[in-house]
Amino acid sequence: MIYLQVFWVFFITNILGYGGGPSTIPLFQAEVVEHYKWLTLKEFGDVLAIANALPGPIATKMSSYIGYQVAGPLGSILALIATVLPTAVAMVFLFKFVTLFKSSPYVKELTKSVQPVVAVLLLVLAYQFLVAAWESSGWIHTAILALGSFWAMERIKVHPALVIGGSLVYGAVFLS
């Protein structure tokens, strides 16, 4: 039963995750944290942080870890298969018709129509993390970390992995 649930969650989130990795993150959260309660929001944040700090596609890293956490090695494999297989198979079969896709306004229209939803989903999730941070470390540390990371990523273009690393060091020193 748990295996079925794991498969279903990662199948549906990736089928609906238009626009690559980032658009699947809030969908993962809705299923894994809110619906099935496999992880708390904090644990989900840890997974997201470390996954973001490591190289490679983000959706597959997250699904293999969450699958592992929920249902062991088999869960991990199932979550990965559900994440990549459906669209990978579609890719191989639909390639013959690629010219149809390229010139068709349909696909562009579909992607465009989903973008506002993804933006809202990401925004809500960002808000939830900031509120959680506020509650656990107070507003001063939250403000320093949030504004500091914004400044590092947007203004001086520090690598995200270094920003995550920096926040871990900050936490070890000031929040322990």
Add this chain to the structure above:
Amino acid sequence: MSFKDLFVSFFRTGILGYGGGPSVIPLIRYETIDKYNWMDDKEFTDVFALANALPGPIATKMATYIGYRVGGAIGAMVALLAHIMPTAFLLIFILGGLYAFNQSSIVMGMIIAVSPVIGMMLGLMAYEFLKKSWKGLGKTLSIVMILISLGLLQLLGVHPAIVITLFILSACTKIFYQNRKYRKASQHPTMNRSVGK
């Protein structure tokens, strides 16, 4: 063609591609076209276009297709596994290590400090999507659609999957009616509306 080349090249792109999809694509391009000559530029562009059009992670779709094209079904498996397994294992390993010490106040502090940063990163991703939507749909329609999705998701508590499906369906309906209007106007039924280039 050798499976070893496939494995090595997708292992490399998986390990070196930082920041998800967009950063990996030039690396995959280099391996497939310049280094191993598996396909020409035109075909690669087609692969990218289709990977972009389908839902789900982009780089893994490209790895699968290129693997399939080079070495059939086994090639697809080899490329896919080489691309995603190393970092997937690494994540399980690192988080396992972190949680093994979650009694320690230092690790607790690290975990607490990461939340605001993740909040900020997600906020920036949201901003990217807002910009794209602004460009694609225009200002008014973007704001209307954002308010509709905010209302559905937050006020009515509709599941995100359902909201996305609704938006996709509404786009389909719009295309359907546009097509019908176009056909009536031109009197020449065609499969696709021609795109102004």
